[in-house]
Amino acid sequence: MENKYYEMNIAGCIRRLPRIRITDSMEIASFVLLGDAELVVKAAAELVKKVPEVDYLITAEAKGIPLIQEMARILDMKRYFVARKSVKPYMIDPFVTEVYSITTQKKQILCLDREESNMIRGKKILIVDDVISTGESLKAMESLVEKAGGKVAGKAAILAEGDAAKRKDIIYLESFPVFPVTASR
Numbered sequence: 001m002e003n004k005y006y007e008m009n010i011a012g013c014i015r016r017l018p019r020i021r022i023t024d025s026m027e028i029a030s031f032v033l034l035g036d037a038e039l040v041v042k043a044a045a046e047l048v049k050k051v052p053e054v055d056y057l058i059t060a061e062a063k064g065i066p067l068i069q070e071m072a073r074i075l076d077m078k079r080y081f082v083a084r085k086s087v088k089p090y091m092i093d094p095f096v097t098e099v100y101s102i103t104t105q106k107k108q109i110l111c112l113d114r115e116e117s118n119m120i121r122g123k124k125i126l127i128v129d130d131v132i133s134t135g136e137s138l139k140a141m142e143s144l145v146e147k148a149g150g151k152v153a154g155k156a157a158i159l160a161e162g163d164a165a166k167r168k169d170i171i172y173l174e175s176f177p178v179f180p181v182t183a184s185r
């Protein structure tokens with residue numbers, strides 16, 4: 001029978017990732033960190049061992065949020081940053097960056113409150129995410145940090161998907177493949 005799951009060991013947790021068709025020619029294994037309290041805690045504990053010393057951590061909403069919270073707790077950091085994907089009413093004078101995504105072929109924005117972007121200026125920043133795949137999200141976050149005047153000191157994720165695993169500029173715990181689908185299937 002066709003294997004509909006991809007099973008992997010992530011930070012000592014065995015997870016069966018459902019395989020999902022995303023295009024006519026491609027399936028991916030779906031990794032959803034939200035709600036997985038055990039994996040958040042264990043992956044954060046492993047990831048903090050690998051990352052450089054920085055002033056702040058940043059992620060983009062949404063799935064990186066529990067991970068960055070737990071990493072900040074372990075590192076005894078009192079503050080971290082979550083870039084939002086749209087401007088929110090609480091943002092007074094929002095700091096917005098616009099990035100063109102090759103994969104989705106559209107513009108996406110990342111926003112911080114101005115006070116947050118001011119805090120980043122001149123600081124060493126670690127970008128955190130749950131997964132790095134095409135790298136588009138990472139690129140958007142790098143752009144945000146740099147435009148805010150911060151220095152990207154590292155880029156870390158729990159998983160590197162597909163070709164991302166070949167990258168030398170990212171820190172990750174495990175890699176996992178994408179699954180090309182042949183026309184006959």
Ligand SMILES: O=P(O)(O)OC[C@H]1O[C@H](OP(=O)(O)OP(=O)(O)O)[C@H](O)[C@@H]1O
Nearest residue numbers: 061062063129131132133134135136137
């Ligand atoms: O390297 P990439 O190809 O950019 O893919 C990785 C990104 O995609 C996922 O987020 P998604 O865009 O699904 O947003 P969400 O966390 O808000 O669900 C994931 O959490 C990463 O942020």
